[in-house]
Amino acid sequence: MNKSVYDSPDNTAVSKRHILTVLVDNEPGVLARVIGMFSGRGYNIDSLNVAEVSNDEHLSRITIVTEGTSEVVNQIEKQLLRIVPVHSVSNLDEEGSAVEAEVALVNIDLNDSNKKKIYEVCDFYRARKIENENNSIIFEIAGASERINRFIKEVNQITKIEIVRSGPVAISTYKNTKED
């Protein structure tokens, strides 16, 4: 149900995280249409990821993590389908089995006293050091959001860090799920 003040209060509905993947024509303004629908209708976006997936067909895939009751998410899916350049919308949580991954880059304040500990943590989480011209210590970690959260928490306990995260992307594990 929407959040209209005319709405009946429904305390029984459970709000949970959903990953939606939206296949769109890669044309100007398409991302604005999608996120404008979310803000205009009062839905949440926890994270958002966009990239072209098929160059010759000009298709992009938008991965949106949102939170809501199944009614709200159902309404989000239908509202997305009203947008003209949208090909398809899948709710990966409803389909059951999907894999998701995200990438984080972490700039770590390293000194002689914490060096050993940090390298241990990075090794444990399989974070990979990225060489760069300023010789700063930057690690890249990819995987499930939960794992990245734990990695960041542990490193944070040792030293100051700067983080950038991509937000998750996800794909269904079913075979031949080519849409359209």
Add this chain to the structure above:
Amino acid sequence: MKQEMTGAEIVLQSLVDQGVEVVFGYPGGAVLPIYDTLFKQNSIKHVLVRQEGGAIHAAEGYARSTGKVGVVLVTSGPGATNVVTGLTDAMMDSIPIVCITGQVPQHLIGSDAFQECDTTGITRPCTKHNYLVKDPNKLSPVFHEAFTIAQDGRPGPVLVDIPKDVQFAKGNYVEKEKIIIPSHRLFEPEIFKHDDKINEVVDLISKAKKPIFYIGGGCINSGPKASELVSQFVEITGAPATMTLMGLGVIGSSHPNSLGMLGMHGMYEANMAMHECDVMINIGARFDDRVTGRLDAFSPNSKKIHIDIDESNINKTIKVDVPVVGDVTTVLTKIIQKWKDKKLKTNASDLKLWWDKINNWKKIDCLNFSNDEKEIKPQYAIQRLYDLTKDKKTFITTEVGQHQMWAAQFYKFEKPNRWLTSGGLGTMGYGFPAAIGAQVANPDALVIDIAGDASILMNIQEMSTAVQYRLPVKIFILNNEYMGMVRQWQELLHGGRYSESYTDSLPDFVKLAESYKAVGLRAKKPEELDDVINEMINTDKTVIADIWVSKEENCFPMIQSGSAHNEMVLSKDQKQDESSAEKGKILV
């Protein structure tokens, strides 16, 4: 065959190819090349409005009265921002519109140039789709797609923004037959995949003891055939039918099964029947908050069937039991066929009991008002207007407020597309330009804008348009010197503190009409009313009829906000219960 033309010529050729006969617009710097091309041709007529907001409402009136696409042409910047209200109005009421806006030349986009604005950005949420066309070769494909999208599935407004340099540049024109629109960009009817749904629908209806049809504007958008099918199915089943504000005219008012309008100012019997029914058949309506009242008390014991072309309307506010996504004409054809194939019948004795109950509610006579010998009652004014115009081909438009609700209650519509009112957005200032559009489309018809004294002033400049094109539009003002509906809410919910709802310094509407070289008439007393209405009808010119009505009349019956269908207030003396009144105050 590909032919090279300028962008402006491609625009005009696309319109001709789409069968456009008339464009409502206003010129300006960024559309001069299109206006220049317009000057050199004879196939498309241009109606010059006096403000762009008038152009889009006129196009809406044109579209609603004909079922065709309304076309608007305006310049960049303020031209574009002035149509935003109309685009939103068309979006809410599902009216097919193609709006062409000029844009500053591409090399100036983003530089805060004179009369530049981010038109596609501003109009993204209030159009079904919009385009910024940067290549003249893409103009014809975009236009042909725009016209298809405006009419396809649930209709709506589409905007095409064209930079001035693209209007001058040369490009190829492609005919509409050669344009292939990818299927995902169009409505895909689900109905053909779900034949079992049709079975469920007919079984549910045949077993119903207290069925009711709840009919909306989707039946009008689906075309005249849809209204015939709805009436036919209502007759086959013998069930009562009520219509939304948008659906008035689908079933004739005089039809024995019609209960009239439902909702906030709807008929008592219609709302009570909605509350007590056991099977509700929603055809092309969207459970709007003006219709449902308090959601947790909305028709608590019914199984709900919902036929809608827009899947996002299913379960949006009200959970339904049997959703059917599809066009009304297609779905009803299948339903009627299935009903006949299965030789189904409703139970006559159950239905008789149901009708007995309904007829008892009818005895309340909810539209009853106490007429007066000294003052013209607004309800009486509309009753007389109806009686004196019912035998003509009449189109009624309205502004928004009390007069709109009285028009919906007291004017009886027998045909679809004859009633043009701003339902979803509730746009004051809609009715007069919409009447202009309807009159352009139906030159021989009688087109009347039932207006209030406040609403009419919102687009009064269009008097000049009406007179210029010799459009004999009639403006029937119920003049109470108040924003009547605001005043009514202030009386009922805000302790009678009439904050800013009295309109001081109103113009003399008769002189105002005369200053535009139109005809002004006035009725101050009940005995003058018929003569004024007759003179208005018989004058072949634009007319303002200024009808002085009781100042503090309220529009009843009313489901006050926060209340349910069975808690209708029938008159001023009957108070809403206090707890729901307090809750209702925060609602609109």
